[in-house]
Amino acid sequence: MGRSPCCEKLGLRKGTWTPEEDQKLLSYIEQQHGHSSWRALPAKAGLERCGKSCRLRWTNYLRPDIKRGKFSSQEDQTIIQLHALLGNRWSAIATHLPKRTDNEIKNYWNTHLKKRLTKMGIDPSTHRPKTNALGSAHQKDTANLSHMAQWESARLEAESRLVRESKLLSLSTAFNHSHLSPPASAQLPLAKALASPLVTPLEPMVQKHYFHCLDILKAWQRTWTTTKNANGFFSTAIGSLQSPTSTLHFSDNTFAMSSAARLTGENLPFNSTINCEARDMKATGTSTWQYLDTPKNNDPLAVTGEKMESTTGNMMQLNHDVNVQCDFDPVGGAYTMEFSLRSPGFMEGFADADIDDSNNNPTGSYQSLGYRWGGDLEDNQKYWNNIVNEEISALGSPFF
DNA sequence: AACATGCGCAACCGCCTGCTT
DNA sequence: CAAGCAGGCGGTTGCGCATGT
Numbered sequence: 457m458g459r460s461p462c463c464e465k466l467g468l469r470k471g472t473w474t475p476e477e478d479q480k481l482l483s484y485i486e487q488q489h490g491h492s493s494w495r496a497l498p499a500k501a502g503l504e505r506c507g508k509s510c511r512l513r514w515t516n517y518l519r520p521d522i523k524r525g526k527f528s529s530q531e532d533q534t535i536i537q538l539h540a541l542l543g544n545r546w547s548a549i550a551t552h553l554p555k556r557t558d559n560e561i562k563n564y565w566n567t568h569l570k571k572r573l574t575k576m577g578i579d580p581s582t583h584r585p586k587t588n589a590l591g592s593a594h595q596k597d598t599a600n601l602s603h604m605a606q607w608e609s610a611r612l613e614a615e616s617r618l619v620r621e622s623k624l625l626s627l628s629t630a631f632n633h634s635h636l637s638p639p640a641s642a643q644l645p646l647a648k649a650l651a652s653p654l655v656t657p658l659e660p661m662v663q664k665h666y667f668h669c670l671d672i673l674k675a676w677q678r679t680w681t682t683t684k685n686a687n688g689f690f691s692t693a694i695g696s697l698q699s700p701t702s703t704l705h706f707s708d709n710t711f712a713m714s715s716a717a718r719l720t721g722e723n724l725p726f727n728s729t730i731n732c733e734a735r736d737m738k739a740t741g742t743s744t745w746q747y748l749d750t751p752k753n754n755d756p757l758a759v760t761g762e763k764m765e766s767t768t769g770n771m772m773q774l775n776h777d778v779n780v781q782c783d784f785d786p787v788g789g790a791y792t793m794e795f796s797l798r799s800p801g802f803m804e805g806f807a808d809a810d811i812d813d814s815n816n817n818p819t820g821s822y823q824s825l826g827y828r829w830g831g832d833l834e835d836n837q838k839y840w841n842n843i844v845n846e847e848i849s850a851l852g853s854p855f856f
Numbered sequence: 857a858a859c860a861t862g863c864g865c866a867a868c869c870g871c872c873t874g875c876t877t
Numbered sequence: 878c879a880a881g882c883a884g885g886c887g888g889t890t891g892c893g894c895a896t897g898t
Contacts, residue, residue: 560865564864564865
């Protein structure tokens with residue numbers, strides 16, 4: 457059906473706004489009537505503009521809660537990471553950068569960040585290193601970004617799961633909301649949930665999806681480091697972990713989401729034991745090890761996983777063994793391994809791995825030190841508040 | 857000094873979704 | 878149920894300014 461442009465009416469001004477026009481619009485909205493109806497606003501405010509133009513001018517420029525000026529390096533990083541995760545969903549990205557508009561972020565991406573990534577040898581659309589154009593040293597420099605880009609696949613999986621969950625939920629009374637009638641919620645785009653302004657209360661179920669997504673972001677923003685000690689053991693851990701700031705409890709088992717914790721390094725374990733510890737939750741599912749990169753000699757891998765089940769409880773011990781076997785010579789092989797857990801709530805993992813590769817039959821252990829999963833709204837709200845207060849570096853997960 | 861080129865960004869355009877009638 | 882309206886979103890344009898020749 458579409459909608460005809462509202463500026464086609466004769467006599468309506470277009471182009472750059474004058475200070476006088478700005479003042480009229482500002483004065484009308486702030487001191488008189490707000491902006492309940494953009495279409496009716498221009499005439500009432502004495503502006504020869506269409507309502508759409510007024511709305512854009514207000515939201516992108518005149519609104520008092522807009523931060524203008526140079527983007528900080530932290531904002532740069534956030535935009536790049538979010539773009540890798542969300543693509544060109546500028547409104548969704550803007551919700552994670554307080555006081556920045558989607559239009560400003562979009563412009564900044566197109567004029568600065570895109571070029572910067574290109575210079576670094578990163579394809580700005582895929583966030584992967586451009587192939588065949590880089591030396592190994594450069595590849596190392598950009599490995600982290602490549603690693604980040606791998607989370608995109610995890611995100612897509614999570615998003616598709618969210619859509620499936622939404623479909624199921626839409627059949628229940630839980631989704632009885634005017635904005636989410638069954639046919640609409642069955643196609644609930646995650647981006648819509650993300651794009652919802654925080655000042656507008658989200659429908660509770662959508663809030664859960666929203667905060668789960670933030671959890672993904674949080675996990676994704678961590679960096680993994682792998683070091684090898686003097687005894688020939690590799691130790692892999694997530695960096696910058698802090699003490700918990702709140703206690704989470706898991707109140708329902710509605711959602712099935714996955715977390716993915718990745719280990720990156722060289723000559724990582726071939727026979728591994730995974731010990732998972734969780735609390736206040738019921739976790740069922742299958743964990744898998746997966747080589748994300750092709751081993752050096754392209755030998756096939758034999759990966760086995762065991763189904764795990766646990767019970768609920770205040771303090772639950774979840775022991776789970778996974779064997780990862782491969783039959784290629786590990787020497788010189790560099791690859792990435794993925795360990796994923798699926799649970800009723802979102803989990804993000806923290807793990808430590810000790811791998812002994814000092815003999816010809818390398819073994820090692822991979823021990824999870826804690827998980828954080830989707831909890832109730834209040835706790836997640838605290839978490840979100842911390843993010844918007846730019847305190848992400850001081851955040852930690854409850855059980856780390 | 858004059859012109860060309862590049863850049864940044866505000867603003868526009870067209871499409872989409874959801875709501876109302 | 879269809880049509881129209883309002884607002885939101887992402888892609889694109891074009892103006893103004895800075896820089897280069």
